[in-house]
Amino acid sequence: MVTESDEKLMAAVRAGDLRKLAVLFERHHRALFSFFVHMNGNRDLSQDLVQDVFFRILRYRHTYVDGRAFPAWMYQIARNASIDTGNKRKGELQLVTNREDDEDRSAREPVSELVAADEAIRRRQEIDLLRRALARLPDEKREVLVLSRFQNLAYEEIAAILGCEVGTVKVRVFRATKALGEIYFELAGERAS
Amino acid sequence: MKCEDYRARLPEYWEGALVDEERADLEMHLAACAACRGEARSLGEIWRGLGNIPEAQPPSDLRRRFYERLESYQQGALETPPGPSWAARLRSWLPTHPAWQIGLAAAMLVVGFFAGYQMDNRRDAAQVSQLRAEVNNMRQLVTLSLLQQQNASERLRGVTYAYRMAESDTEVLSALLETINHDPNVNVRLAAVDALHGFSGSPVARRGLIQSLSRQESPLVQVSLIDTLAEMKDEQAVPALRTLAGDQAANPQVRQRAEWALGRLSH
Ligand SMILES: [Zn+2]
Numbered sequence: 001m002v003t004e005s006d007e008k009l010m011a012a013v014r015a016g017d018l019r020k021l022a023v024l025f026e027r028h029h030r031a032l033f034s035f036f037v038h039m040n041g042n043r044d045l046s047q048d049l050v051q052d053v054f055f056r057i058l059r060y061r062h063t064y065v066d067g068r069a070f071p072a073w074m075y076q077i078a079r080n081a082s083i084d085t086g087n088k089r090k091g092e093l094q095l096v097t098n099r100e101d102d103e104d105r106s107a108r109e110p111v112s113e114l115v116a117a118d119e120a121i122r123r124r125q126e127i128d129l130l131r132r133a134l135a136r137l138p139d140e141k142r143e144v145l146v147l148s149r150f151q152n153l154a155y156e157e158i159a160a161i162l163g164c165e166v167g168t169v170k171v172r173v174f175r176a177t178k179a180l181g182e183i184y185f186e187l188a189g190e191r192a193s
Numbered sequence: 194m195k196c197e198d199y200r201a202r203l204p205e206y207w208e209g210a211l212v213d214e215e216r217a218d219l220e221m222h223l224a225a226c227a228a229c230r231g232e233a234r235s236l237g238e239i240w241r242g243l244g245n246i247p248e249a250q251p252p253s254d255l256r257r258r259f260y261e262r263l264e265s266y267q268q269g270a271l272e273t274p275p276g277p278s279w280a281a282r283l284r285s286w287l288p289t290h291p292a293w294q295i296g297l298a299a300a301m302l303v304v305g306f307f308a309g310y311q312m313d314n315r316r317d318a319a320q321v322s323q324l325r326a327e328v329n330n331m332r333q334l335v336t337l338s339l340l341q342q343q344n345a346s347e348r349l350r351g352v353t354y355a356y357r358m359a360e361s362d363t364e365v366l367s368a369l370l371e372t373i374n375h376d377p378n379v380n381v382r383l384a385a386v387d388a389l390h391g392f393s394g395s396p397v398a399r400r401g402l403i404q405s406l407s408r409q410e411s412p413l414v415q416v417s418l419i420d421t422l423a424e425m426k427d428e429q430a431v432p433a434l435r436t437l438a439g440d441q442a443a444n445p446q447v448r449q450r451a452e453w454a455l456g457r458l459s460h
Pocket of ligand 1: 195196199222226228229230
């Protein structure tokens, strides 16, 4: 089976074949949802934003330019949607506990031995600490980190989304990681003492 | 290269994205520079740790809502011919903030009014209707953006804006149906039902209202839907009304109202 490229699908949507949007939705809605949850920490808001993005794509389909990388275009729309609706909630970023997700994962892990159980607890604590550190990271640092670490986007694509040079993206990803590390080790220190 | 340049390559190094030459170069520097080696070790731990964070799973509702809305959008698109292409051009320079959009729409209305007044004098009906179409498109944009706001009172304003649409508009219609089915605020849902009176000529609107009947939990919204359907005199509503009238779990007043509507529809 030959899979159509995102860009081909989007060109078809633009030409009026709206069903093709469903294929794009299936490919990207999970990643988009997780992007929003990382950015605003609110599952309900993120769900609305994902809907919003896909219907913005439909509404602005005439502005899609051939050959333009679809993910870059989609994330640009996502950032605008986030700014339009999310700004009002600024400062409300909460820690998403994601209890179901954690439980899913731990259920899949073999905890037959005590060692494994210890390891699972240690790992969960580490994840919890990292989540708290991420939530404390300034928006623009968290954004570039999420795009590169969680969204599987190439640096070229991130550069297109953020409107900067590839070299700048590399530096920013590293600086964001460093800033995250500083917060993380500070939190870990607080816990230990 | 300075230490900083090497460090900027670390994320790619961890991802295995460096070409052989770059990787060898970096590894050589790490072997020689204790400061970079320390940073690579501690931050590498952070980078790997991020990979252990489970991805947030979208609620199943997300997919259902998407397909629902896409379907009503498509049905609407089949019924009405595609809008004039100038609308797309117009959108490209429009402000995205609702407050600006409303301001702009208001300005367009004033301009449209005076221009229309002048042209009426010259009896230039074609140009007047062109202007009306443009004003109508501004209203569509304002309505759609208001309906997406987080604040219930802003969404309510969006619904009231929908009244001013001169003719059935596919996008506004699908947004209103989405509001009726999913808005958490009962007042906004009620207002959206009222706004759909203006769309009574559209089969999509009628079908949407009928489908919504079984979804609503608020008796107020249910009664409002029943009244609207009775007024539209659409016989396709009969099965849904019968179900509701016979539903022991439903609110007694809602069931009574459904009976009443069935009586009106059968005449
Ligand atoms: Zn160094």
